[in-house]
Amino acid sequence: MLQIPCPWCGPRDEAEFHYGGQAHVAYPADPAALPDEEWARYLFFRDNPKGPFAERWSHAAGCRRWFNLVRDTATNEILEAR
Numbered sequence: 159m160l161q162i163p164c165p166w167c168g169p170r171d172e173a174e175f176h177y178g179g180q181a182h183v184a185y186p187a188d189p190a191a192l193p194d195e196e197w198a199r200y201l202f203f204r205d206n207p208k209g210p211f212a213e214r215w216s217h218a219a220g221c222r223r224w225f226n227l228v229r230d231t232a233t234n235e236i237l238e239a240r
């Protein structure tokens with residue numbers, strides 16, 4: 159099982175966490191002004207790289223805090239958590 163290093167609790171089993179998707183996706187400044195296609199792109203389109211990927215995770219069964227993590231999607235190696 160993957161061990162995820164919570165910045166506040168330390169390493170814990172993956173089962174204690176919820177995946178929150180790609181990190182650093184900015185909310186549109188004026189969402190009402192966006193055409194439907196751009197709104198749909200914001201909602202549903204995410205990168206899917208093979209290699210390092212910045213993600214959001216929640217320690218749902220622990221401290222319940224959100225944090226960013228950089229994980230290599232090819233090897234599951236965790237490169238950074240904060």
Ligand SMILES: [Zn+2]
Nearest residue numbers: 164167217221
């Ligand atoms: Zn935690």
